[in-house]
Amino acid sequence: MARTAGSHGPKTMEAIRKAALTLIYRKGYEAITLRQLADAVGIQPGSLYNHVRNKxxxxxxxxxxxxxxxxxxxxxxxxxxxxxxxxxxxxxxxxxxxxxxxxxxxxxxxxxxxxxxxxxxxxxxxxxxxxxxxxxxxxxxxxxxxxxxxxxxxxxxxxxxxxxxxxxxxxxxxxxxxxxxxxxxxxxxxxxxxxxxxxxxxxx
CATH class of the missing domain: 1.10.357.10 (Tetracycline Repressor, domain 2)
Incomplete structure (x- = not known):
């Protein structure tokens, strides 16, 4: 997936929330990883920590x-x-x-x-x-x-x-x-x- 533009802004945080909602709903909280979430949003896994501390x-x-x-x-x-x-x-x-x-x-x-x-x-x-x-x-x-x-x-x-x-x-x-x-x-x-x-x- 292409990298999300403006990965430090509120748009990316909203994208993280939406992707997390879908992933947790489909797979369950324990089954998902931060790498999967980052891939779904289109950012590097390390970039997630600009927005959240952990899963x-x-x-x-x-x-x-x-x-x-x-x-x-x-x-x-x-x-x-x-x-x-x-x-x-x-x-x-x-x-x-x-x-x-x-x-x-x-x-x-x-x-x-x-x-x-x-x-x-x-x-x-x-x-x-x-x-x-x-x-x-x-x-x-x-x-x-x-x-x-x-x-x-x-x-x-x-x-x-x-x-x-x-x-x-x-x-x-x-x-x-x-x-x-x-x-x-x-x-x-x-x-x-x-x-x-x-x-x-x-x-x-």
């Missing part, structure tokens, strides 16, 4: 960026002053939409969490707990005002998140259901089981 830094950068983006966007997607049911619907739509458009980032953040060194692992887990806390808080307030059935909001939140995130393992853009249809399907499945109201009113 661990690259993984942490990818996962940390994913989690901070996820948190920032969910805060925009879920209206702060809305009733719990409205917030739950917004959370479902956001989570499904985000996860089917960023499948590589989501896969790496989940499957390679084990590959993070202790300090990096702790930082990412703290961010994950903050994200989970958004849904737990919605369910807790819904249980309190009687609009949602969630005797244990934490367990309910983990069950919902497992179901929603599972879409990454089978979703295909060319499949028979559109992204909007899948959002509605997941919304229906969850709300019919948790909302305290007439199920007929939940029809899409």
């Amino acid at each position: 661990q830094d690259i993984l942490f950068d990818l996962v940390h960026d994913h989690m901070t983006t996820l948190l920032a966007e969910v805060e925009q997607a879920v209206p702060a002053e809305a009733p719990p049911l409205v917030q739950l619907e917004a959370f479902i739509a956001f989570h499904v939409g985000y996860h089917i458009t960023r499948r590589e980032q989501v896969f790496i953040a989940n499957s390679e969490l084990r590959s993070l060194e202790p300090g990096n692992h702790a930082a990412v887990v703290a961010l994950r707990k903050r994200y989970e806390g958004v849904l737990i808080d919605v369910l807790r307030r819904g249980a309190a005002d009687g609009s949602l059935r969630a005797d244990d909001p934490t367990i309910a939140a983990y069950a919902i998140l497992s179901m929603l995130t599972g879409i990454c393992s089978w979703y295909q853009p060319s499949g028979r259901k559109s992204a909007d249809q899948l959002v509605n399907l997941h919304r229906d499945l969850i709300l019919r089981g948790i909302v305290v109201q007439d199920p007929a009113s939940l029809a899409c």
Whole structure:
């Protein structure tokens, strides 16, 4: 591959991140080398050290960026002053939409969490707990005002998140259901089981 122009600039760092995302997604963190990454970007292996200290830094950068983006966007997607049911619907739509458009980032953040060194692992887990806390808080307030059935909001939140995130393992853009249809399907499945109201009113 031809050498990347401007190998000391932000363009090269972005190229490193994109190449690392693809390589880790396809091969796994342990299987890739810095030489493979440098070849994918089109720079000399030694030039990588102008941008990163080691392979661990690259993984942490990818996962940390994913989690901070996820948190920032969910805060925009879920209206702060809305009733719990409205917030739950917004959370479902956001989570499904985000996860089917960023499948590589989501896969790496989940499957390679084990590959993070202790300090990096702790930082990412703290961010994950903050994200989970958004849904737990919605369910807790819904249980309190009687609009949602969630005797244990934490367990309910983990069950919902497992179901929603599972879409990454089978979703295909060319499949028979559109992204909007899948959002509605997941919304229906969850709300019919948790909302305290007439199920007929939940029809899409």
